[in-house]
Structures are given as C-alpha cells and as structure tokens.
Amino acid sequence: MKNMSEPKFPDIKVRERQLVKVDNRPAKFAVTEMSYGTVAATVSFVSMQFVTATPGLFWHFICGSGGANSAIATRIFEQHDRH
Numbered sequence: 001m002k003n004m005s006e007p008k009f010p011d012i013k014v015r016e017r018q019l020v021k022v023d024n025r026p027a028k029f030a031v032t033e034m035s036y037g038t039v040a041a042t043v044s045f046v047s048m049q050f051v052t053a054t055p056g057l058f059w060h061f062i063c064g065s066g067g068a069n070s071a072i073a074t075r076i077f078e079q080h081d082r083h
Contacts, residue, residue, distance in 0.1 A: 027052035046077035
C-alpha cells in the first residue's frame with residue numbers, strides 16, 4: 001500500500017496491518033496515517049481500511065478522521081475506535 005501512495009502522500013505511515021476475514025473471505029486490514037497539503041492548509045488523516053475481493057468485484061472500505069495535525073487526527077480516530 002505504501003509504494004502506491006508514496007508519490008502523492010510521501011509521509012504515509014502504516015501503523016498496523018494484518019490479514020483478516022470479512023464475511024468469511026480473506027481481506028487485508030490496515031491503519032494508516034498521512035497528511036495532505038494545499039496552499040490554504042495541511043490536514044492530517046488517520047484511517048482504517050480493508051480490501052477484499054469477490055468474483056468480479058473489488059471491495060475497499062475506509063473510515064477515517066482528520067485534523068489540523070497528527071495529534072488531533074489521532075485523538076479523533078481513537079475516540080471513534082472505542083465506540
């Protein structure tokens with residue numbers, strides 16, 4: 001995942017990754033952290049996502065949080081992760 005994202009998001013970090021099952025199908029799960037900047041602002045994101053496939057279909061689900069910096073994005077992400 002990191003190599004594909006690196007040109008656009010050079011600071012991407014994979015915090016956690018593992019193989020899991022979704023609806024009894026193999027899937028890849030990851031928690032990532034990255035930032036995105038424009039002329040107006042830079043926003044940091046923390047997200048969890050999984051990828052799996054079924055015959056003829058590719059599934060990618062993602063849920064994340066953003067903030068003005070990494071600490072804020074992490075705090076918001078961890079609040080959601082507990083619920």
